[in-house]
Amino acid sequence: MKFKKALYVLFFFIGLTLFAFSLLPFFRAFAADTFWIMTVVGMLFIALCLVGLFYTPKEKVKLNAKYERKLNMISRPEYNFLLTLRQISPEKYEVVPQVALLSVVDKKTNTSYRNELFRICDYCFVDRDTFEPLLLVELNDRSHLRKDRKLRDEKVAAICADAGIPLVTFWLDGDLSYATVKKTVLKAALK
Secondary structure (H helix, E strand, O other), rough: OOOHHHHHHHHHHHHHHHHHHHHOHHHHOOOOOOHHHHHHHHHHHHHHHHHHOOOOOOOOOOOOOOOOOOOOOOOHHHHHHHHHHHHOOOOOOOEEEEEEHHHOOOOOOOOOOHHHHHHHEEEEEEEHHHHHHEEEEEEOOHHOOOOOHHHHHHHHHHHHHHHOOEEEEOOOOOOOOOOHHHHHHHHOOOO
């Protein structure tokens, strides 16, 4: 970077010298036909060097970590369950995977931050025409048996109940047959 600035300074003084000489009367008399070329070239050198010296490009955002795109948004069992859910009245409902509570619930009080709404629900049934959220669906695996996950699930259920949006929970090792899932979903969505 210092070398680059030194070059700009050098060319700035070369341009300044060319410009100054082009304005001297003895140079005009010596090179009457070309003095204006030196004037323009000198001015260009000066202008370009000033831009190079004082222009600072916008800083790029620096990341403290390395990121890469995931190969899948959802796991294979979650995808298979999504296909099952999408068979339920597709003319009436759309099923959206990986929905943050923040997308379907508004916090009406300013008592604390909204970070509890950044929790993700596995699926959301929405009205196909209006995209109104109608039902949230969770697909739990054994990790939801841990104390911290149970607490998270209780908080999500309490928020959904308070907001008036139904929440249905299925377990990966439970009955995930189409008939059972459809019956449970439609019963909850029609409340």
